[in-house]
Every structure is written in structure tokens, then in C-alpha cells.
Amino acid sequence: MTTLFISDLHLAANRPDIxxxxxxxxxxxxxxxxxxxxxxxxxxxxxxxxxxxxFASQIRQALHALTTHGVPVYFIQGNRDFLLGETFCQQTGVILLPDVTEIDLYGQRAVILHGDTLCTDDERYQAFRRKVHQPWLQWLFKRLPWRLRTRIVSKVQHDIRDDKQTKSMTIMDVNAQEVATVMAQHHVNLMIHGHTHRPAIHEDTYEGSRQTRIVLGDWYEQASILYVDKSGYSLKQHALTHNNEQCEID
Incomplete structure (x- = not known):
């Protein structure tokens, strides 16, 4: 049996291929x-x-079908879906995890997270993140009319695109010291995250201890999936058409 990890699909109604x-x-x-x-x-x-x-109903129904079949699905909020909450979980059977979570992978402890909190060099983004994660602001936003919310989101997306164009790739990547600090805090040698859209398996040594950091890729042009089983792990990239075969849950 295998445990699967994915992130950064960026599902949207205007990308039916994804x-x-x-x-x-x-x-x-x-x-x-x-x-x-x-x-x-x-x-x-x-x-x-x-x-x-x-579109949203389609995704909710598909996840509900999977969890009803008996496959546990765990979710960590990203910087694009931090408003996903308990109602979504009740509708789908998905289990919402804390931003940084320790798990057991076939006897090996690992820490998993979205990855944006590791990008500490991007001070402007971290300030934005702290702002939008304030409970009172989220409470207020969720009570605005749906059409107003969508207009606000459209403006935020436009601002994010403009902001990225002025930043170096280095600033938007993880901070090595922050990675080491988080792994040390959780006493693990394996970290799995997404966010940076730079799929890779990094092997490093920190204070004499061998550490592995697996970065999941996005799904803009391909599907990025991490497969973990008792024998190890494999990070694979598939063409978006790779899984476009007709299968149904029994």
C-alpha cells in the first residue's frame, strides 16, 4: 500500500484539464x-x-466519494485556500490538519506543511499572511455577499501576480535556516511541503544529521505526485493526460 501527497493543483473552473x-x-x-x-x-x-x-460542488462530491470509500484524506491549508474550513470538511469527509503537522510514515516520523511559512526572506508576503490569517478579518470576509467576495479575490489575485513579477526567485524560495529550525523543533529528518513549485528531493546534513526535504510540484503543466510506501519514496511528474482514463469508485 502507498500514501500519496499532492499540492499546488490550483484547481479552477477555467482549467478543466487540471x-x-x-x-x-x-x-x-x-x-x-x-x-x-x-x-x-x-x-x-x-x-x-x-x-x-x-465547479466547487464537483470537487466536494469527488472527495466525498473517496472518503466514503474508506480512504482518509488530510488537508493542510495553503496560501490560496486558507479560507477552507470545517463546513468543507463536513461535506467531504476531509480531515483538516494544523499548518505544521507531524505524521508517521511507515515507521518514519515526518513533518508536513504547505511551505509558505518557510519563505521567511519574503517579508512582504509574510506580513500579508499574518494579516489575512487574523480570525476577525476572516470572520468578516466570510459574511460579505458572495459577489463582493469574488470581486475582492479577483483584485487580490491581480495584486499577487504583480507582486511576484518584482521579486527574485531566491526571495520566494524557502529559507534554509527556517527549514532546519522547523525540523529540529519536531525532531524529524524528513520534511514534505509544496508552495514553491520547484519539485525536488533535497538531501542535506545539519549538525551531523542527514535530512531529507521533499518539495512537491504544481499541476499547471503536469501532475506532481509523491508516492511513499514501506520501501521508500518516489516523486513523479505526469503529463496532465496521464490520468485521463475512465475509472470509477466502486
């Missing part, structure tokens, strides 16, 4: 997994659990 690949991944691969971990940014932007669109 949605189709994700749905068939659930039907054809995740159905046989020990567990599925979604490490944030499943959506391009999640405006609220009351999203009434057919």
Missing part, C-alpha cells in the same frame, strides 16, 4: 491508497465553504 486529471487521479490511484495528503493550494483561490458554483 480538474479532469485530478478527478481521475482520485478515481484511479487514490482509491487504492492508504491515505491522501493534500498540502495546500488545491484551489486557485477558495472564497468560502459556501461556494455555490457547479
Amino acid at each position: 480538474t479532469t486529471c485530478f478527478l481521475n487521479f482520485l478515481h484511479c490511484e487514490a482509491i487504492d491508497a492508504d491515505a491522501l495528503y493534500i498540502l495546500g493550494d488545491l484551489f486557485e483561490f477558495w472564497t468560502g465553504d459556501d461556494d455555490p458554483t457547479p
Whole structure:
């Protein structure tokens, strides 16, 4: 059996190719997994659990079908879907995890997270993150009319795109010292995260201890999936058409 990890799919109604690949991944691969971990940014932007669109309903139904079948699905909020909450979990059976979570992977302890909190050199983003994670602000936003929320989100997305164009790739990557600090705090030698869209397996030595950091890729042009079993791990990239076969959950 295998445990699967994905992140940064950025699902959106205007990218049906990614949605189709994700749905068939659930039907054809995740159905046989020990567990599925979604490490944030499943959506391009999640405006609220009351999203009434057919697109949102389609994703909720697919995840509900998987969890009803008996596959546990765990979710860590990303910087695009930090508004995903308990109502979504009740509707789908997905289990929401803390931003930084320790898990056991076939006898090996690991720490998992979205990864944006590791990018401490990007001070402007970290300030934005602290602001939008304030409970009172989220409470207020969720009570705005749906159309107003979507307009605000559209403006935020535009600002994010503009902001990225002025930043170096180094600033938007993880800070090595922050990575080491988080791993030391949790007493682990394995970290799994997404966010940076730079899929890789990094092997480093810190204070004499061998450490592994696995970075998941995005799904803009390909599907990025981490497979972990008792024998080890494998980070694979598939063409978006790779999973576009017709499979159904029994």
C-alpha cells in the first residue's frame, strides 16, 4: 500500500484539464491508497465553504466519494485556500490538519506543511499572511455577499501576480535556516511541503544529521505526485493526460 501527497493543483473552473486529471487521479490511484495528503493550494483561490458554483460542488462530491470509500484524506491549508474550513470538511469527509503537522510514515516520523511559512526572506508576503490569517478579518470576509467576495479575490489575485513579477526567485524560495529550525523543533529528518513549485528531493546534513526535504510540484503543466510506501519514496511528474482514463469508485 502507498500514501500519496499532492499540492499546488490550483484547481479552477477555467482549467478543466487540471480538474479532469485530478478527478481521475482520485478515481484511479487514490482509491487504492492508504491515505491522501493534500498540502495546500488545491484551489486557485477558495472564497468560502459556501461556494455555490457547479465547479466547487464537483470537487466536494469527488472527495466525498473517496472518503466514503474508506480512504482518509488530510488537508493542510495553503496560501490560496486558507479560507477552507470545517463546513468543507463536513461535506467531504476531509480531515483538516494544523499548518505544521507531524505524521508517521511507515515507521518514519515526518513533518508536513504547505511551505509558505518557510519563505521567511519574503517579508512582504509574510506580513500579508499574518494579516489575512487574523480570525476577525476572516470572520468578516466570510459574511460579505458572495459577489463582493469574488470581486475582492479577483483584485487580490491581480495584486499577487504583480507582486511576484518584482521579486527574485531566491526571495520566494524557502529559507534554509527556517527549514532546519522547523525540523529540529519536531525532531524529524524528513520534511514534505509544496508552495514553491520547484519539485525536488533535497538531501542535506545539519549538525551531523542527514535530512531529507521533499518539495512537491504544481499541476499547471503536469501532475506532481509523491508516492511513499514501506520501501521508500518516489516523486513523479505526469503529463496532465496521464490520468485521463475512465475509472470509477466502486
